[in-house]
């Protein structure tokens with residue numbers, strides 16, 4: 144009798160785990176996903192993904208356990224500013240293991256589902272082009288916040304250091320913004336890493 148209830152409990156725990164992982168880690172399957180905002184995604188090696196017209200470029204380097212944006216906010220490599228309503232081309236690289244660059248719905252964390260993203264695979268340049276169109280309600284002050292989280296388990300060493308804490312922030316400002324925050328974006332003396340050729 145006792146054996147039976149232990150077995151039952153473990154079965155329930157397993158089922159719940161599978162369910163939770165499915166909900167958290169499956170992109171694009173929740174109600175808030177806006178397909179029209181996704182302009183393109185894929186893997187490119189040394190060639191720029193086909194995109195016409197004006198756009199912004201943000202380089203993203205993933206490493207255990209941090210995202211680094213180029214350009215980024217002054218003194219804050221995990222924070223970047225982009226304009227609304229102008230496509231952003233994210234060029235995503237990993238310098239060590241496979242990571243996931245996933246951006247959540249405006250103002251939300253992963254509990255509400257991922258909005259878009261790509262894998263960061265060592266040796267490849269993965270890209271995603273996104274047109275941020277925050278709702279008016281998303282602007283809490285001059286900008287709307289989008290939380291980035293790693294969606295591919297990439298290891299841990301200690302509490303506070305590792306995959307669960309690998310996150311970053313994208314601030315979206317109005318297209319006509321000449322705000323200080325946007326202007327203070329800096330490369331901090333760095334140039335983005337180049338893999339398999341030249342990217343400018």
Ligand SMILES: [Cu+2]
Nearest residue numbers: 242293297309
């Ligand atoms: Cu990671």
